[in-house]
Amino acid sequence: xxxxxxxxxxxxxxxxxxxxxxxxxxxxxxxxxxxxxxxxxxxxxxxxxxxxxxxxxxxxxxxxxxxxxxxxxxxxxxxxxxxxxxxxxxxxxxxxxxxxxxxxxxxxxxxxxxxxxxxxxxxxxxxxxxxxxxxxxxxxxxxxxxxxxxxxxxxxxxxxxxxxxxxxxxxxxx
Amino acid sequence: xxxxxxxxxxxxxxxxxxxxxxxxxxxxxxxxxxxxxxxxxxxxxxxxxxxxxxxxxxxxxxxxxxxxxxxxxxxxxxxxxxxxxxxxxxxxxxxxxxxxxxxxxxxxxxxxxxxxxxxxxxxxxxxxxxxxxxxxxxxxxxxxxxxxxxxxxxxxxxxxxxxxxxxxxxxxxxxxxxxxxxxxxxxxxxxxxxxxxxxxxxxxxxxxxxxxxxxxxxxxxxxxxxxxxxxxxxxxxxxxxxxxxxxxxxxxxxxxxxxxxxxxxxxxxxxxxxxxxxxxxxxxxxxxxxxxxxxxxxxxxxxxxxxxxxxxxxxxxxxxxxxxxxxxxxxxxxxxxxxxxxxxxxxxxxxxxxxxxxxxxxxxxxxxxxxxxxxxxxxxxxxxxxxxxxxxxxxxxxxxxxxxxxxxxxxxxxxxxxxxxxxxxxxxxxxxxxxxxxxxxxxxxxxxxxxxxxxxxxxxxxxxxxxxxxxxxxxxxxxxxxxxxxxxxxxxxxxxxxxxxxxxxxxxxxxxxxxxxxxxxxxxxxxxxxxxxxxxxxxxxxxx
Numbered sequence: 254x255x256x257x258x259x260x261x262x263x264x265x266x267x268x269x270x271x272x273x274x275x276x277x278x279x280x281x282x283x284x285x286x287x288x289x290x291x292x293x294x295x296x297x298x299x300x301x302x303x304x305x306x307x308x309x310x311x312x313x314x315x316x317x318x319x320x321x322x323x324x325x326x327x328x329x330x331x332x333x334x335x336x337x338x339x340x341x342x343x344x345x346x347x348x349x350x351x352x353x354x355x356x357x358x359x360x361x362x363x364x365x366x367x368x369x370x371x372x373x374x375x376x377x378x379x380x381x382x383x384x385x386x387x388x389x390x391x392x393x394x395x396x397x398x399x400x401x402x403x404x405x406x407x408x409x410x411x412x413x414x415x416x417x418x419x420x421x422x423x424x425x426x427x
Numbered sequence: 428x429x430x431x432x433x434x435x436x437x438x439x440x441x442x443x444x445x446x447x448x449x450x451x452x453x454x455x456x457x458x459x460x461x462x463x464x465x466x467x468x469x470x471x472x473x474x475x476x477x478x479x480x481x482x483x484x485x486x487x488x489x490x491x492x493x494x495x496x497x498x499x500x501x502x503x504x505x506x507x508x509x510x511x512x513x514x515x516x517x518x519x520x521x522x523x524x525x526x527x528x529x530x531x532x533x534x535x536x537x538x539x540x541x542x543x544x545x546x547x548x549x550x551x552x553x554x555x556x557x558x559x560x561x562x563x564x565x566x567x568x569x570x571x572x573x574x575x576x577x578x579x580x581x582x583x584x585x586x587x588x589x590x591x592x593x594x595x596x597x598x599x600x601x602x603x604x605x606x607x608x609x610x611x612x613x614x615x616x617x618x619x620x621x622x623x624x625x626x627x628x629x630x631x632x633x634x635x636x637x638x639x640x641x642x643x644x645x646x647x648x649x650x651x652x653x654x655x656x657x658x659x660x661x662x663x664x665x666x667x668x669x670x671x672x673x674x675x676x677x678x679x680x681x682x683x684x685x686x687x688x689x690x691x692x693x694x695x696x697x698x699x700x701x702x703x704x705x706x707x708x709x710x711x712x713x714x715x716x717x718x719x720x721x722x723x724x725x726x727x728x729x730x731x732x733x734x735x736x737x738x739x740x741x742x743x744x745x746x747x748x749x750x751x752x753x754x755x756x757x758x759x760x761x762x763x764x765x766x767x768x769x770x771x772x773x774x775x776x777x778x779x780x781x782x783x784x785x786x787x788x789x790x791x792x793x794x795x796x797x798x799x800x801x802x803x804x805x806x807x808x809x810x811x812x813x814x815x816x817x818x819x820x821x822x823x824x825x826x827x828x829x830x831x832x833x834x835x836x837x838x839x840x841x842x843x844x845x846x847x848x849x850x851x852x853x854x855x856x857x858x859x860x861x862x863x864x865x866x867x868x869x870x871x872x873x874x875x876x877x878x879x880x881x882x883x884x885x886x887x888x889x890x891x892x893x894x895x896x897x898x899x900x901x902x903x904x905x906x907x908x909x910x911x912x913x914x915x916x917x918x919x920x921x922x923x924x925x926x927x928x929x930x931x932x933x934x935x936x937x938x939x940x941x942x943x944x945x946x947x948x949x950x951x952x953x954x955x956x957x958x959x960x961x962x963x964x965x966x967x968x969x970x971x
Binding site: 272275276278279282283285286289290293294296297298300302303336337338 | 477480484487488490495498499501502505506507508509510512513516658659661662665666668669672676
């Protein structure tokens with residue numbers, strides 16, 4: 254049965270080939286167009302901007318005035334790049350001179366959910382009022398829900414002047 | 428598997444009718460003569476969708492208020508990956524959409540497809556053309572650079588000339604003649620809130636009407652069996668869409684859309700020109716003067732639009748073959764010649780801009796360099812340092828990467844090294860640089876400023892700036908003047924000079940300071956024409 258063909262069949266077959274070519278081309282072309290528009294759009298929305306950031310070092314105080322292991326909150330102004338704007342805004346750091354004379358500047362937010370914590374003078378620890386996270390003077394988590402130690406600013410000391418740079422996220426609890 | 432799929436589709440269709448609707452749409456019968464000449468409508472719809480897509484993406488990073496608009500657009504262009512592509516697609520897509528919409532209209536006109544019962548389809552189409560032009564008009568202002576600002580000043584003035592409606596139009600466009608925050612908000616609102624839904628609605632009506640009356644048949648079609656829209660015609664439409672998209676994409680990648688300087692309402696030298704598709708109107712306006720001006724600005728364009736809308740009622744004859752429609756063909760040919768003539772005349776009479784235009788869509792970090800550092804860029808290029816050294820990208824070169832030298836070397840070391848490379852770094856194959864001490868100082872100053880983040884941005888420094896800085900250094904201008912905070916304060920600081928003085932004043936002042944500013948202790952400076960031009964352009968390009 255398969256060997257015997259009526260005269261109409263080849264023409265029919267040709268019509269089917271052309272039809273499937275049309276359909277294949279339609280899907281192929283729309284695939285290319287979607288990719289050519291979609292991929293750059295994803296890159297445009299998701300890749301971080303090429304910030305030509307200048308690592309700003311800001312002088313925030315005099316290290317000779319710091320007492321060992323006694324954190325002080327220092328307020329300063331710094332520029333922050335926000336999209337197409339550069340904002341000058343108030344920012345704070347908790348600065349501690351440690352026993353080995355190293356100076357550390359902690360970022361002002363609790364690593365749990367970003368509340369502002371403070372220094373409890375009589376208990377010698379940092380306490381976050383939101384969910385009672387407690388940090389030691391070296392920033393390590395003592396108790397509470399905080400997942401990692403306090404974030405630290407990069408610091409530089411020139412003479413007795415303390416300069417701080419960008420805020421580094423602390424490592425996940427080691 | 429296939430059965431499951433069919434069952435799912437059947438379930439959905441039973442609830443929504445979607446499958447039936449799509450089938451009805453795709454298997455619509457179209458006349459036997461249908462073919463490549465009918466692709467333009469689909470291409471126009473596609474381009475509209477591209478505009479909507481790229482427009483929405485641009486809006487995600489765009490602040491629609493004057494000033495911020497410009498800065499956010501610069502941010503899109505210089506700092507976001509794909510930002511330049513998105514703006515390119517949106518900018519060139521607008522031009523292309525106008526071309527395609529007009530081609531669509533010409534095809535329909537030539538084939539007489541607007542005849543009874545399709546008059547309403549045609550009239551909705553004319554309104555869609557006007558909407559497309561309205562996008563162009565309102566979108567032109569949104570970059571808020573000089574071009575945008577001054578172009579819109581002229582547009583709003585013309586609108587204000589309209590008989591009777593003039594004052595109301597002016598108020599509608601946001602105020603008493605001045606283009607400011609209100610006008611900007613109105614234009615933006617129209618561009619993104621009013622026009623897109625209006626366009627969508629009219630496209631829907633337009634397509635509905637096409638479907639209601641069927642695609643217009645050509646004489647002779649009644650003798651042949653109908654075809655189906657899918658897949659043959661859909662294939663043709665898709666190929667045409669792909670061709671248009673390929674051209675658009677390539678243009679967006681290759682042709683950079685410039686961003687001029689921030690809109691400056693006090694700039695008296697700027698020569699505004701509208702977008703190319705409005706140039707013929709601009710030229711028509713020039714043919715009339717005095718009290719007749721309104722003929723060119725309002726009466727003629729108004730009559731043309733009216734004639735377009737009424738075309739189906741002006742031509743009520745029987746449908747004839749396209750090759751026999753000589754009157755219509757002549758009409759299209761005359762319109763094309765007229766349009767081309769007016770546009771060409773407008774292009775030819777556009778005076779060359781006297782000032783060098785700086786493209787602000789590229790990083791302009793170079794503007795922050797001091798003249799000494801800028802002169803260093805000139806020596807850096809003259810000595811062809813990059814033939815052996817890399818500057819950040821692609822580090823496979825003989826010498827070390829220069830973007831990191833500033834971290835561990837100082838100027839004194841560099842200068843010694845320039846003079847006798849092997850003495851400072853044994854085994855170095857670098858040839859000594861034959862420059863004077865002052866010139867080597869410049870080069871070192873520039874290298875100290877160079878870091879991986881600004882290398883490409885500083886590489887953008889235009890030639891007039893490097894050459895101008897060389898002239899500045901050679902004439903020791905910095906012994907009295909201050910540029911970007913570097914130099915002396917004996918004479919006035921030179922930042923913002925372009926705001927205080929005209930170009931010609933500055934050039935004459937070089938030759939004879941005392942006459943132009945009495946009491947000045949500035950010595951006469953003799954410069955060649957070329958040096959004068961470079962120095963003045965450089966000084967005018969300094970940030971304020």
